[in-house]
Amino acid sequence: KAGVTQTPRYLIKTRGQQVTLSCSPISGHRSVSWYQQTPGQGLQFLFEYFSETQRNKGNFPGRFSGRQFSNSRSEMNVSTLELGDSALYLCASSLGGLGMYEQFFGPGTRLTVL
Amino acid sequence: SQQGEEDPQALSIQEGENATMNCSYKTSINNLQWYRQNSGRGLVHLILIRSNEREKHSGRLRVTLDTSKKSSSLLITASRAADTASYFCATDPGSSNTGKLIFGQGTTLQVKP
Numbered sequence: 674k675a676g677v678t679q680t681p682r683y684l685i686k687t688r689g690q691q692v693t694l695s696c697s698p699i700s701g702h703r704s705v706s707w708y709q710q711t712p713g714q715g716l717q718f719l720f721e722y723f724s725e726t727q728r729n730k731g732n733f734p735g736r737f738s739g740r741q742f743s744n745s746r747s748e749m750n751v752s753t754l755e756l757g758d759s760a761l762y763l764c765a766s767s768l769g770g771l772g773m774y775e776q777f778f779g780p781g782t783r784l785t786v787l
Numbered sequence: 788s789q790q791g792e793e794d795p796q797a798l799s800i801q802e803g804e805n806a807t808m809n810c811s812y813k814t815s816i817n818n819l820q821w822y823r824q825n826s827g828r829g830l831v832h833l834i835l836i837r838s839n840e841r842e843k844h845s846g847r848l849r850v851t852l853d854t855s856k857k858s859s860s861l862l863i864t865a866s867r868a869a870d871t872a873s874y875f876c877a878t879d880p881g882s883s884n885t886g887k888l889i890f891g892q893g894t895t896l897q898v899k900p
Contacts, residue, residue: 677829706886715893716875721886728885761827767886775820776877776888778830 675700677766677779685785691752694782698745698766704728705747706776707739710761719762722747723769751784759786793876793891801899806863808894810876811856817881819852820888821861823872830875833861868900 707719722741765776877888
């Protein structure tokens with residue numbers, strides 16, 4: 674099976690712009706979770722989608738949003754970018770059962786905000 | 788906020804030696820997972836251990852879990868230069884926290900050839 678794919682791999686944006694990141698999960702996986710990784714805060718959970726519904730959300734401002742499509746592909750959007758949004762954004766896919774399954778991560782999207 | 792703390796933060800060993808990393812967490816969990824990350828790339832899943840398991844093996848990896856002490860350890864035996872990476876433990880807090888893993892700060896392992 675193909676692994677989790679994320680596009681684009683690298684992005685450079687300026688403050689105030691918005692950005693959309695895409696994640697395609699492993700075939701058959703219905704849960705997609707998003708994480709932000711920074712040197713200062715480490716890996717932090719953003720949100721999780723299952724069957725097109727957001728089931729869980731981390732402590733991030735409303736500028737961070739996401740959605741999931743019927744084919745389980747997911748997008749996350751960050752509006753009004755700030756310098757502090759520069760990070761590696763990782764998505765992970767899972768079969769989706771409650772606490773029972775491994776999460777498999779994609780290669781990440783490296784976002785730089787200038 | 789991070790639930791887990793990993794110890795040590797950095798570890799440097801010679802090829803062929805064993806490497807042990809420890810992880811402590813704060814709340815009850817459904818399972819605990821270990822991941823490897825090379826130079827800011829994606830996370831590679833190593834092993835999952837459920838809360839009712841005490842030990843698990845996968846190749847050169849051995850993971851233990853002590854839920855009474857809220858701690859886990861990852862042992863890499865006969866290390867290789869290719870094992871150089873950052874290693875993270877991640878806990879699944881279960882309950883209504885679906886799809887959420889809480890990560891430790893990680894242990895940076897350097898294996899010298």
